[in-house]
Amino acid sequence: MNPEGGAAAQPGSTSSDAHLREDSVSSERVFNGNFLHVQRDIVRLPDGAQASREYILHPGAVMIVPLLDDGRLLLERQFRFPMGRVMLEFPAGKLDAGEAPLRCAQRELIEETGYHAAEWAHAGVLHNAIAYSDEGIEIFFARGLTPGRQALDDGEFIELQAFTVAEVDAMCQDGRITDAKTLIGLLWLQRWQAGAWALKWVAAAQE
Amino acid sequence: MNPEGGAAAQPGSTSSDAHLREDSVSSERVFNGNFLHVQRDIVRLPDGAQASREYILHPGAVMIVPLLDDGRLLLERQFRFPMGRVMLEFPAGKLDAGEAPLRCAQRELIEETGYHAAEWAHAGVLHNAIAYSDEGIEIFFARGLTPGRQALDDGEFIELQAFTVAEVDAMCQDGRITDAKTLIGLLWLQRWQAGAWALKWVAAAQE
Numbered sequence: 001m002n003p004e005g006g007a008a009a010q011p012g013s014t015s016s017d018a019h020l021r022e023d024s025v026s027s028e029r030v031f032n033g034n035f036l037h038v039q040r041d042i043v044r045l046p047d048g049a050q051a052s053r054e055y056i057l058h059p060g061a062v063m064i065v066p067l068l069d070d071g072r073l074l075l076e077r078q079f080r081f082p083m084g085r086v087m088l089e090f091p092a093g094k095l096d097a098g099e100a101p102l103r104c105a106q107r108e109l110i111e112e113t114g115y116h117a118a119e120w121a122h123a124g125v126l127h128n129a130i131a132y133s134d135e136g137i138e139i140f141f142a143r144g145l146t147p148g149r150q151a152l153d154d155g156e157f158i159e160l161q162a163f164t165v166a167e168v169d170a171m172c173q174d175g176r177i178t179d180a181k182t183l184i185g186l187l188w189l190q191r192w193q194a195g196a197w198a199l200k201w202v203a204a205a206q207e
Numbered sequence: 208m209n210p211e212g213g214a215a216a217q218p219g220s221t222s223s224d225a226h227l228r229e230d231s232v233s234s235e236r237v238f239n240g241n242f243l244h245v246q247r248d249i250v251r252l253p254d255g256a257q258a259s260r261e262y263i264l265h266p267g268a269v270m271i272v273p274l275l276d277d278g279r280l281l282l283e284r285q286f287r288f289p290m291g292r293v294m295l296e297f298p299a300g301k302l303d304a305g306e307a308p309l310r311c312a313q314r315e316l317i318e319e320t321g322y323h324a325a326e327w328a329h330a331g332v333l334h335n336a337i338a339y340s341d342e343g344i345e346i347f348f349a350r351g352l353t354p355g356r357q358a359l360d361d362g363e364f365i366e367l368q369a370f371t372v373a374e375v376d377a378m379c380q381d382g383r384i385t386d387a388k389t390l391i392g393l394l395w396l397q398r399w400q401a402g403a404w405a406l407k408w409v410a411a412a413q414e
Contacts, residue, residue, distance in 0.1 A: 017293050020286045020364050031238035035261045036245055036339055038238060043288060051362045054242045055289040056263070056339070079227045080337040081250060082262040086224050087337055124380070128335045128387040129342070130287040130294055132243055132263070136385070155258040157227050172394070173331070173404045178343070180335040180387040187379075187394040197380045 019046050022053070030054070058135035062105040063092040065123075065185045066115060067143040072162040073189075074113060074145070075182070079157065088161070088171065089179040092137065101138040106204065109142055111151045112158055118144025121199035123188045128180050137181055139188060141199055165189065226253050229260070237261070265342035269312040270299040272330075272392045273322060274350040279369040280396075281320060281352070282389070286364065295368070295378065296386040299344065308345040313411065316349055318358045319365055325351025328406035330395045335387050344388055346395060348406055372396065 022043040031038035037057045042050055066074035073090075080087045093108035095101065102120060109115055123139040152158060163171070171177040172186050191197035229250040238245035244264045249257055273281035280297075287294045300315035302308065309327060316322055330346040359365060370378070378384040379393050398404035 017284075017286070020284065020293050020366060022286050022288050024288075030240065031245060033237065033245060033247065033261045034259055036263070038240060038243055038245065040240065041288065045362055046286075046364050049362065052241055053288040054240045056243070077224075077227065079224070079229050079253075081229050081231075081248065081260040082339060082341040083334060083337050086227050087334070089337070124382055125385050126387045126390060127290060127294070127385045129340065130290050130296070130386055132289060133336065133340075134289040135336070155252055155256065157253050159227060169398075169403070173398065175331055178332050178334045179337055180333045180391060183333060183391045183394055184387060187390055187397075190394075190397070191376075191380065196376070 021046060022051075025050065054132065056129070056133040056135070058094075058133050059097070060095045060101075061092055061135060061137045062095065062101050062108060063090050063137050063139055063181045063185060064105050064109050065090055065139070065141045065189055066109060066113065066117065066145055067141065068145055068162055069143075072164050073168055074115065075161050075163060075168070076112060077159040077161060087179050088177050089182045090185045092181060102140065103205075105138070105140040105142070110148065111153070112156075113160055114148040114150040115142075115145045116148055116204070117142035118146075118204055119201045120204055121201045123192075123197075123199060126181065126184050139181075139185065141188075141192075141201075143201070144204075165193075228253060229258075232257065261339065263336070263340040263342070265301075265340050266304070267302045267308075268299055268342060268344045269302065269308050269315060270297050270344050270346055270388045270392060271312050271316050272297055272346070272348045272396055273316060273320065273324065273352055274348065275352055275369055276350075279371050280375055281322065282368050282370060282375070283319060284366040284368060294386050295384050296389045297392045299388060309347065310412075312345070312347040312349070317355065318360070319363075320367055321355040321357040322349075322352045323355055323411070324349035325353075325411055326408045327411055328408045330399075330404075330406060333388065333391050346388075346392065348395075348399075348408075350408070351411075372400075 025042045027041045030040040040054045077086050091112045095104050121141040125136050232249045234248045237247040247261045284293050298319045302311050328348040332343050332345050
């Protein structure tokens with residue numbers, strides 16, 4: 001994610017991208033919040049001019065598409081303060097420092113929903129705010145779910161609801177679901193169910 | 208988008224959501240950048256405790272899925288500094304103050320790609336960072352495209368590329384495309400092409 005870090009080797013960039021590339025001249029932390037951290041870099045543009053780039057430093061996150069044995073999907077209703085309302089979304093959470101994404105996904109699913117999953121699959125990654133955040137969200141699927149007890153963080157209030165795939169599809173179409181990661185979870189689910197995109201399932205690590 | 212603004216009337220929230228709802232006790236601007244603005248609210252949680260919420264104030268944005276007459280899709284390659292690399296994505300841009308989303312979509316498509324579209328359809332909206340930004344991205348489709356001249360902003364460097372739907376699908380599967388709005392554009396395109404999600408086309412307004 002680090003703009004300093006070997007961009008040429010990453011997908012999407014090639015060595016012929018000099019006509020598009022921006023290089024950092026200087027970098028400074030301009031806001032340190034409790035939750036948000038803002039970095040400002042002065043960059044050299046492809047034409048030699050300079051510009052400033054402000055962006056959020058984010059530790060990265062995971063999301064989980066939880067498949068219940070009856071074919072329904074487990075979603076969460078949670079009040080999202082920047083939106084001013086309750087949003088319907090797949091479970092998700094931020095990576096702790098040094099935490100592996102699969103481990104984070106297993107931890108968040110248990111904490112937020114109480115469910116343990118017998119099998120996991122990593123689908124891919126999404127970048128949700130490429131103009132102003134380095135956040136990447138790793139996408140996981142979970143199945144073989146057995147219920148248990150939620151262990152929410154202080155200040156976290158989450159209601160669980162299960163829907164059929166057709167219900168989720170309808171809500172993504174008519175605007176009842178607008179959360180980006182949840183829409184992308186539906187894309188992955190539909191492409192996997194169509195046999196077009198593969199998921200490689202692994203057994204959950206023993207706790 | 209404003210957390211103060213009548214949340215109960217918005218989709219996803221109901222009058223029975225008091226057990227999830229957070230209410231603002233106080234609100235202050237804690238960072239005013241050139242580009243990013245961070246607000247911090249103290250909120251009252253459903254259990255009566257207080258917590259702080261930091262979030263980006265964003266004017267909102269549009270994205271466009273441009274359908275070329277030969278069936279291919281028009282995408283952009285652009286260096287995204289927070290990612291440290293070139294990203295492949297559908298055209299998009301921020302709303303100017305007071306600008307209608309369709310008008311913004313028409314302006315951004317012409318500025319970034321040079322293409323005029325004869326017909327437009329509004330698909331829906333996505334919220335890309337609901338934990339820390341009030342940004343909503345209105346999703347548009349454009350067809351009947353005729354090429355013209357790009358009019359990029361200062362400091363904007365964009366390369367255009369056209370791909371078949373199958374090529375875009377493959378790149379979304381294998382990680383060459385990870386931009387959230389672009390993945391959601393593919394979801395809308397595939398559901399529309401399957402006859403499952405409707406688009407209502409309108410003729411472009413005369414300039």
